[in-house]
Amino acid sequence: MAERPGENTRAVRLPAPDAPVxxxxxxxxxxxxxxxxxxxxxxxxxxxxxxxxxxxxxxxNPTTEAFAHAxxxxxxxxxxxxxxxQAFASGMAAISTTLLAxxxxxxxxxxxxxxxGTSHALxxxxxxxxxVTTDFVDITDLAAVRAALRxxxxxxxxxxxxxxxxxVSDLPALAxxxxxxxxxxxxxxxxxxxxxxxxxxxxxxxxxxxxTKYLGGHSDATGGVVVARDGVIDAIRSARVDLGxxxxxxxxxxxxxxxxxxxxxVARQCATAAEFAxxxxxxxxxxxxxxxxxxxxxxxxxxxxxxxxxxxxxxxTVTPRGGRDAGMAFADRLRVASIAASLGGTHTLAGHxxxxxxxxxxxxxxxxxxIGPAAVRFSIGVEDPADLIADALGALDGINxx
Ligand SMILES: Cc1ncc(COP(=O)(O)O)c(C=O)c1O
Numbered sequence: 001m002a003e004r005p006g007e008n009t010r011a012v013r014l015p016a017p018d019a020p021v022x023x024x025x026x027x028x029x030x031x032x033x034x035x036x037x038x039x040x041x042x043x044x045x046x047x048x049x050x051x052x053x054x055x056x057x058x059x060x061n062p063t064t065e066a067f068a069h070a071x072x073x074x075x076x077x078x079x080x081x082x083x084x085x086q087a088f089a090s091g092m093a094a095i096s097t098t099l100l101a102x103x104x105x106x107x108x109x110x111x112x113x114x115x116x117g118t119s120h121a122l123x124x125x126x127x128x129x130x131x132v133t134t135d136f137v138d139i140t141d142l143a144a145v146r147a148a149l150r151x152x153x154x155x156x157x158x159x160x161x162x163x164x165x166x167x168v169s170d171l172p173a174l175a176x177x178x179x180x181x182x183x184x185x186x187x188x189x190x191x192x193x194x195x196x197x198x199x200x201x202x203x204x205x206x207x208x209x210x211x212t213k214y215l216g217g218h219s220d221a222t223g224g225v226v227v228a229r230d231g232v233i234d235a236i237r238s239a240r241v242d243l244g245x246x247x248x249x250x251x252x253x254x255x256x257x258x259x260x261x262x263x264x265x266v267a268r269q270c271a272t273a274a275e276f277a278x279x280x281x282x283x284x285x286x287x288x289x290x291x292x293x294x295x296x297x298x299x300x301x302x303x304x305x306x307x308x309x310x311x312x313x314x315x316x317t318v319t320p321r322g323g324r325d326a327g328m329a330f331a332d333r334l335r336v337a338s339i340a341a342s343l344g345g346t347h348t349l350a351g352h353x354x355x356x357x358x359x360x361x362x363x364x365x366x367x368x369x370x371i372g373p374a375a376v377r378f379s380i381g382v383e384d385p386a387d388l389i390a391d392a393l394g395a396l397d398g399i400n401x402x
Contacts, residue, residue: 091210094224168299175203213344327374343379
């Protein structure tokens with residue numbers, strides 16, 4: 001280099017501050033996409049995984065990794081073996097990468113028929129084009145799950161709690177089936193979060209989340225995460241590196257921050273949801289309320305066995321009497337809850353199921369899936385329960401009026 005570097009060199013190589021004394025309480029955001037090494041050998045060894053370190057952001061990033069490790073700690077707390085996490089740019093990135101990593105052309109999947117619509121579309125559309133076929137079954141019917149397994153089945157895919165009927169998967173029973181068949185049990189636990197249920201404790205091989213929901217918890221960051229034991233997570237990581245849906249460090253910071261209040265938020269949201277479901281179910285304009293905390297819900301017994309005491313999730317589906325119009329009028333009259341997509345945040349959100357998340361399904365198909373055409377799904381937030389209940393009861397009074 002010349003004795004005095006030129007202005008552009010100096011601009012790029014401005015002096016950096018020394019590393020601070022003391023450990024930051026919050027992990028910093030590492031935005032650098034690349035890392036400098038002292039020698040070529042060091043660089044090669046990090047790339048080859050022969051020494052710890054970071055090389056390139058799509059492969060690994062300290063902020064993203066801190067978030068994935070934290071979720072693995074929450075999901076794997078009660079296990080007698082280590083599990084590891086991988087973070088993704090969205091919940092669907094986590095799901096698609098996991099499915100690609102654990103299947104191959106000619107493979108077969110058994111999936112719950114009530115899974116999230118985009119997961120259903122991925123399995124039934126894109127993956128089918130690549131020779132992966134899926135049978136969708138009633139996941140609460142274990143005989144049907146067993147009958148659907150084939151020699152070429154590589155995994156069973158379900159959700160801990162599924163939208164919008166709040167179906168509860170009997171995870172230990174499913175794990176017994178999948179273990180005997182030598183296939184993976186992959187569980188989307190987005191609606192539960194590790195503050196309600198930890199599927200790996202019940203025999204699942206892989207747990208994954210849309211971190212956009214309860215893990216982040218504030219409706220301000222999009223992400224996904226997968227947790228599994230060594231070997232399985234390595235295959236998923238390798239697929240992530242090849243496919244490229246890495247979580248951005250700024251999002252990882254927000255999602256990681258959300259985890260600190262996860263049990264506080266979720267405990268409160270579950271308690272409010274139980275109060276809300278009980279109060280709303282008594283209103284004469286209500287045909288049914290789907291919430292596994294209610295003793296007459298089909299998922300109540302498995303939820304009591306599998307979920308942390310007193311926590312049944314915080315999504316409540318309320319079906320007023322009448323058709324689609326009654327459901328939409330109910331949602332439109334809400335003043336505290338906002339009409340919006342998504343769930344798991346601090347704000348209570350509501351949506352008419354038949355015209356939004358399940359809009360492709362006609363009334364008969366909705367009814368066959370156990371969903372009334374008037375159903376409105378609530379994601380209960382952290383507002384005061386009395387305000388949410390008064391809001392819903394007032395809105396129900398209104399749709400009943402002539
Ligand atoms: C159960 C479930 N899984 C996965 C997803 C997809 O997550 P994302 O929107 O972060 O890709 C969603 C989104 O609503 C969901 O409800």
